[in-house]
Amino acid sequence: MTPEPDSSKPTQPQSNVTLESLNGADGKVAGKDGAVVATDIPEMIVPAKSPIQQTAQPTNRIWKANPIALLLASLALMILGLVINNPWLGVSGAIISLLLSLLIIWPFARSVMDDLLPSPLRGQFLAALGILAATLGLLKYLGVYLRLTKWAKQIQWDAVGSLAEWFGALGQIFIAVLAVYIAWQQYVISRDLTLEQNRLTSQQNILTQQQTIDAYFQGVSDLALDDEGLLEDWPQERAFSEGRTAAILGSVDAAGKAKVLRFLSQSRLLTPLKRDRRLGRPILNGDGGYEEDRAYGVRVIDLGVMLAGADLTGTDLRWTELSEANLIRANLSRCDLVKANFARCILYEANLSYSDFKGVRLFYGKAENATPRSRTEYPDYKTGLHTGAVIESANFTGVERLDDEQRYYCCAWGGEQTRATIPGGCEGIPNKLGR
Template identity: 65%
Template sequence: MSGALVALLVSFQEIWPTLRRWLNDFLSSSQRSQVIAFFGIIIAIASLLKFLGFYRSISNWLAQAKWDEFGSWAEWIGAVGQIMIAIVTAYIAWRQYVISKDLTIQQNLITQQQTIDAYFQGISELALDDEGLLEDWPQERVFCEGRTAAILSSVDANGKAKVLRFLSQSRLLTPLRRDNHLGRPMLDGQGGYQEDRDSGVRVIDLNVMLAGVNLSGTDLRWTELSSANMVRTNLSYCDLAHANLTCSILYEANLVGADMKGAKLFYGSVETASPLSRTHPPDYRTGAYTGAVVEGINFTGVLRLSEQQRYYCCAWCGEESRNTIPGGCEGIPNQLGR
């Protein structure tokens, strides 16, 4: 006993200077006081419990305990522990799956954006000459349409919207006036190209590229979608503000919740405008046969529909679709007749 005490005192005398320097370096005076007070509280509580007989009660309970029962308790605790380990393992595996899925989605988005950027570069090289002027020979237009059809079938809804906005702002979807000699687009004298709705030629004609596709929730503001075949296309919750939908085929399309502010559905007056016809050419002066085919569209919850748009849609969408138009169609004749 005496040897142990002597060894403890000698060892403490050797380590105390180092311990004191460490305490002075890492703890301020107030922190040292808090540490001492913390240990003082623990000692005080332990002493108080001793005087209250808490330790004696614990000793009596341990003396009366049936230790044979603790074996079955240990088995139950072991089983519960194994179940908890299995739950933790399953949770870790699930988290790894979620993280892997998120990383895959991010990688796919990066790859898709790189594909779209390459498409933009390729279309620009095909359609522009060395001086930066638009020069689209017939075979080049065919290549442009082929590349556009391929990219639209390989990207998601947001990717499709990016492609359509690029083509629209580049006026590659707009019918342009040609010189009737070499077929080159004619400048308008203001830094752009002349638009010719009657007999102009588009660099890229969408045709049926958008038929039946999902464009739900995308940004299609100011896009040139005229003459596009969008039969049964999902345009729900799209932003179609100021989009040009004239002569387009929107038969049974889904426009639930779409924003139609300023969207162009026809040319001319709403009283004389009518949908695109297979047998009659569009008359852009009166608006006859220049309108979008709106039969069978679901207009439920369409936003910012103007009175002219509402009148046109009520007149030409058919009896079933008239019931879905916000504001109703009371007093507007059913020009479609079915």
């Protein structure tokens, strides 16, 4: 039988208070049911710090506050060992200086490492180093280095030197080829820049020429017309107009010449107009224009020899008035000459090859009766005598849309050299020029 506890002695209740609960700032503990119970525990039961713990903190402060002083002391110790030739002092001072220096520089080195290699990348970096080290170790244990050493000893280095010379020669050849390629690229770039500069210059010249032609148009209009818009007939105005025309035809290209000729032709400034012999003014024809007088009319602008030897290649000369103009040795090849008037024009040795001759007037009257102009005889515009163009030695090779009357006149009055260039030949047409 087990003795029963003495119920007369009061039992002490088991306390749930622990040391961790005593460290709370509010002095409260938890009961059996989890409720917080306030306790009045005196502060004196909290264990105090030991003397060793109280003295440890100042020592750490001294260590953290004076690393430089310790480093200087260790350096002084090392220097002293060097002076008195004591290796123990020198080595001890050097080791302590090294450790202190590493301890001082470690925070800076760590911050630099954090900047250069953030923490997420450190593992990958270490893994890469591990792969490299493991690969080198495996090659070592597999005998790869030994085999490479044996293979290197078997190589004939004289042959390798000769091979190196060959490679050097090939390198020099490659450098030369590369230099040639670079020079070629520079030439191509320079050529492209030159072409672009020429294109821009050409465009600028075209714009300048067009401005010059526009100024000429305005100037001639101001000279030839009075305040009422009628043509003037004063000799001075005509002389100024002819002077401006001669200047502009001598300073523009073929396309500019064609523009000037079309403007003067459509403005009827090249057409001989009938005039009042007393007042000297052109006579209106009653249909809103000026009356034409081929035999005795006066032109506002007489081209004369302005176009002698001119280059009009490939230009548009449709409906232009070129009668009695001197076009000796002029180049009119590949021109559009539809409805152009060349009556009494001098086309001696002119080049008319591959031009469009549809409706071109070379004479008045019928082709059988028409004759070239004469220096002494007046033209007869009814019969055609002395109204034709002088076409001796002219080149009609490849002329397009040459009708029968034009071909008859050219064969009859062109001479042997001209007859040889007439499209379709001159069979059955007499050579009236006789040479």
